[in-house]
Amino acid sequence: MSVLKRSEAIILKGVKFGESSEILSIFTREMGKIKAVAKGKRRPKSHLAAPLEPFKLSEIVFYFKPDRDLQLIKEAKVLRSFDGFREDYRKASLGFGILKLLDHALPEHASHEKVFQMTLKAFEILERSPSLAVYYAYKVKFLSFMGHRIETDRCVVCRQRIGSDPPVLYFSPHDFGPICKTCYLRGEIHGAIEIGQDNIEEIKTLMWGHFYNIADLQIHDKTLEIIDKCVGEAFHIPINGEIIKM
Numbered sequence: 001m002s003v004l005k006r007s008e009a010i011i012l013k014g015v016k017f018g019e020s021s022e023i024l025s026i027f028t029r030e031m032g033k034i035k036a037v038a039k040g041k042r043r044p045k046s047h048l049a050a051p052l053e054p055f056k057l058s059e060i061v062f063y064f065k066p067d068r069d070l071q072l073i074k075e076a077k078v079l080r081s082f083d084g085f086r087e088d089y090r091k092a093s094l095g096f097g098i099l100k101l102l103d104h105a106l107p108e109h110a111s112h113e114k115v116f117q118m119t120l121k122a123f124e125i126l127e128r129s130p131s132l133a134v135y136y137a138y139k140v141k142f143l144s145f146m147g148h149r150i151e152t153d154r155c156v157v158c159r160q161r162i163g164s165d166p167p168v169l170y171f172s173p174h175d176f177g178p179i180c181k182t183c184y185l186r187g188e189i190h191g192a193i194e195i196g197q198d199n200i201e202e203i204k205t206l207m208w209g210h211f212y213n214i215a216d217l218q219i220h221d222k223t224l225e226i227i228d229k230c231v232g233e234a235f236h237i238p239i240n241g242e243i244i245k246m
């Protein structure tokens with residue numbers, strides 16, 4: 001038996017299905033990520049077309065069956081449009097980066113209210129300004145919500161506090177945190193990269209800062225590299241952001 005559900009939704013991806021339909025990956029507020037068919041969406045004048053495009057907050061009504069891979073969309077309407085993403089390829093590429101990350105990393109049928117809210121907040125800012133700081137803050141916060149919080153205070157091997165004494169330290173993307181010089185010199189740390197305390201400070205700022213307050217910050221390339229490597233480790237996404245494992 002399927003039940004009729006209603007939820008706010010963000011479309012993550014659409015793939016053509018048959019003549020005029022689409023299979024969609026959707027981040028719903030109530031049930032987390034689902035896959036659903038939108039019949040006839042590609043027909044001219046289909047009422048499903050506009051609300052089931054990327055960069056909309058929509059309300060969808062769908063038939064849900066937990067043991068079924070694909071749910072069925074009954075109706076949909078737009079609640080809010082983030083049209084700024086269509087004006088500028090830099091905004092669009094950051095927006096699509098978020099959609100790809102969610103499509104790849106969110107588990108199915110598990111709601112994530114905080115991630116849902118955070119995504120809408122990031123959209124509000126990114127549709128106005130293509131801020132790399134906001135985009136990377138989103139990644140850092142998303143890692144935390146998914147159980148991979150980046151350590152910023154202690155060496156991930158010996159748990160000693162880092163920061164004050166030796167200026168140069170190392171970072172292990174595999175362990176999501178810094179490594180002190182002693183531990184680095186003592187043993188083989190796979191994939192560790194040399195970093196500075198300023199990179200750790202930037203990660204802290206991105207982790208705890210409000211999107212609005214950090215939008216204009218310039219972040220060092222090394223910090224962006226560390227974050228991308230952590231995302232790659234957590235979700236098996238390569239560092240250029242292109243998803244290879246689907």
Ligand SMILES: [Zn+2]
Nearest residue numbers: 155158180183
């Ligand atoms: Zn250590």
